[in-house]
Amino acid sequence: MRELRRDPVADRWVIFSAERADRPMGAITEHIVEPDSFCPFCEGAEASTPSESFALREEGSAPDGPGWRLRVVPNKFPALSGEERPSGNETDIYQRLPGVGRHEVIIETPEHDRSLADMPEARIAEVFGAVRGRMREYRKDERIRCAQFFKNHGQAAGASLPHSHSQLIGMPVVSKLLAEELEGAARHYRQRGRCVFCDIIEFELSHGQRVIERDEVFVALAPFASRFPYEAWLVPTRHEARFDDTDDAVILALAGMFKQIAARLNRTLDDPPYNLMLHTAPFGPAPPAPYHWHIELMPVMGRAAGFEWGAGFHINSVFPEDAARVLREAP
Ligand SMILES: [Zn+2]
Ligand SMILES: [Zn+2]
Secondary structure (H helix, E strand, C coil): CEEEEEECCCCEEEEEEHHHHHCCHHHHHHHHHCCCCCCCCCCCCHHHCCCCCEEEECCCCCCCCCCEEEEEEECCCCCCECCCCCCCEEECCEEEEECECEEEEEECCCCCCCCHHHCCHHHHHHHHHHHHHHHHHHCCCCCCCEEEEEEEECHHHCCCCCCCEEEEEEECCCCHHHHHHHHHHHHHHHHHCCCHHHHHHHHHHHHCCCEEEECCCEEEECCCCCCCCCCEEEEECCCCCCHHHCCHHHHHHHHHHHHHHHHHHHHHHCCCCEEEEEECCCCCCCCCCCCCCEEEEEECCCCCCHHHHHHCCCCCCCCHHHHHHHHHHCC
């Protein structure tokens, strides 16, 4: 059973997914310890995943068989599912919703040991393109309010299987983080009449000290108030609220910029585990103030602890100006 519950104090939704208790943690750990053991994401193991919802394959190859270079499959242990009954329920001070949504895995390559950043740019673009395609599918479902795309690279970043993959979750409510960003963007817009991200891009490009890399379409920067050492944001320079509306040229440029920044992080921090998160406007009517999609990339250098959990504050040991300089100068 899946259910969302709203914390009446923090205005934060929590997903309860009881089936996830069945998640075979032991088996998954074995995969990590023994890289030669069975991997459900490898070519030839298609029967061990649910049926693919999208794939890029050789002409003539059959669905759920070999011959693919990218597969999207429903998560075997979904946090949210399309089959839950769509009825809300309020009990006095409490609010709950059925766990309606989608949860899919993007298997980025048939090669077991290939990381996303090591793939050719065109192949990385196919991964981002597949995510955009799935989001366009999700947004047709009126029950889904927004989608969260993320990638956990490395065990310390939360990857349960070493084979390169990422995930997409379609949710019936807007996440607290996205709601806060939408509110911040609205506040900035009220005060200055401009998109806060466009203002950030303009400021950073004219000052330069926090810019890691830029090209015609993207800027990669170490954000002014970085929460984590070497946190990097990849922001398209053209204003656009939704990733699912973006065009192929931007997707290709994103692939190139991701590859560049990942390579710089790898050389500087010796292939760190990282989390990659897409931030994009909710589906449905346009947000009340300009929003601007972007990607946040966070190398995992430690864990959140009491102060972070208690106060919501982050203590960062590396200034973004230094992080950006070190990454710029990476050989
Ligand atoms: Zn594999
Ligand atoms: Zn903007």
